[in-house]
Amino acid sequence: MTHDFGTFVFRNLYHDFVPSSGKVSIGNNVYIGRDVTILKGVSIGDNCIIGLGSIVTKDIPDNSVVCGVPAKVVCSIDEYYSKRKEKSIKECIDYYKALTKHLGRTPILTDFTEEWALFFRKEDFNIHPEMHSIIDWRIKDHEKDFWKNHKPYFNGFDDFSQYMELRQ
Numbered sequence: 642m643t644h645d646f647g648t649f650v651f652r653n654l655y656h657d658f659v660p661s662s663g664k665v666s667i668g669n670n671v672y673i674g675r676d677v678t679i680l681k682g683v684s685i686g687d688n689c690i691i692g693l694g695s696i697v698t699k700d701i702p703d704n705s706v707v708c709g710v711p712a713k714v715v716c717s718i719d720e721y722y723s724k725r726k727e728k729s730i731k732e733c734i735d736y737y738k739a740l741t742k743h744l745g746r747t748p749i750l751t752d753f754t755e756e757w758a759l760f761f762r763k764e765d766f767n768i769h770p771e772m773h774s775i776i777d778w779r780i781k782d783h784e785k786d787f788w789k790n791h792k793p794y795f796n797g798f799d800d801f802s803q804y805m806e807l808r809q
Contacts, residue, residue, distance in 0.1 A: 643681050668703065688718050730794055733759050737805050750798045751775070760795035763788045769798075 645661035652658055663681030667673075671685055674693035685691065685701045692708025692715075701707055704718040716724075733756040740748040750757070754775050761772065780787045795801040 645681060674708075690718065690721065729756070730759060732756070733801075734805065734808070737801075747802070753798075758791070758793065760793050760798050760801040762793055762797055763791070765797060 643662055643665055648659045648661045661681070665679050665681060666684040667679075668685055668687035668689065670687055671689045671691070673679075673691045674695065676694045677691050677697065678695075679685070679691075679697040683697050683700055685697065686703030686705065688704045689701055690706045691697060691701070691712065692706070694710070695708050695712040696710045697707065698711040701712070701714070705714045706716050706718060706721045707714050709715075733753070736753070736756060737748055740752055744752075750761075750769060751771055753760075757772060757776060761769075761776065766773065766776075777784075795804060
C-alpha cells in the first residue's frame with residue numbers, strides 16, 4: 642500500500658485534502674505470502690520470507706523471516722532453512738504413512754511431488770523419466786547449481802521405502 646487514504650477524514654473535518662504516500666521497496670529473492678499488507682515507506686531486504694496475512698509496518702532486514710500483525714522478525718533465513726530441512730523429513734514420513742492408509746497400497750515415487758528431494762539423486766534421472774517434469778518444474782533455471790549441491794537424506798527411493806517398511 643503506497644497510499645493512506647485515511648486522510649480522507651480530513652476532507653470532511655477540515656475541508657482539506659492532505660496527501661499521504663510513500664515508496665515501498667522490496668529486495669531480491671523475497672517471498673510474500675498470501676494476504677500480506679506492506680505499508681508505505683517500508684523497505685524489505687533481500688532473501689526474506691513474509692508469512693501469510695502479515696502486516697509489515699517497519700523495514701525488514703536482509704535474510705529475515707517475518708510474520709504477524711504487526712510483522713516481526715521470527716528468525717533468520719539460515720535458521721528457517723535448518724528448521725525446514727529437519728521438518729521436511731518428518732513430514733515426508735507422515736505423508737508416506739497417510740498415503741499408505743488412504744490409498745491402501747505402498748506409495749510409489751510419483752506420489753512424492755514435493756518430497757522427492759529427500760531421496761532423489763541425479764543418477765535416478767536415467768532410471769525414472771516419469772519424474773522429469775515434476776523435478777524440472779521445481780528447479781528450473783537452477784538445475785546446474787541444484788544438482789551440484791544436492792545431498793539427499795536417503796540414498797534413493799528404494800532406501801526410503803525400506804526405511805519406511807522397517808518403521809511399520
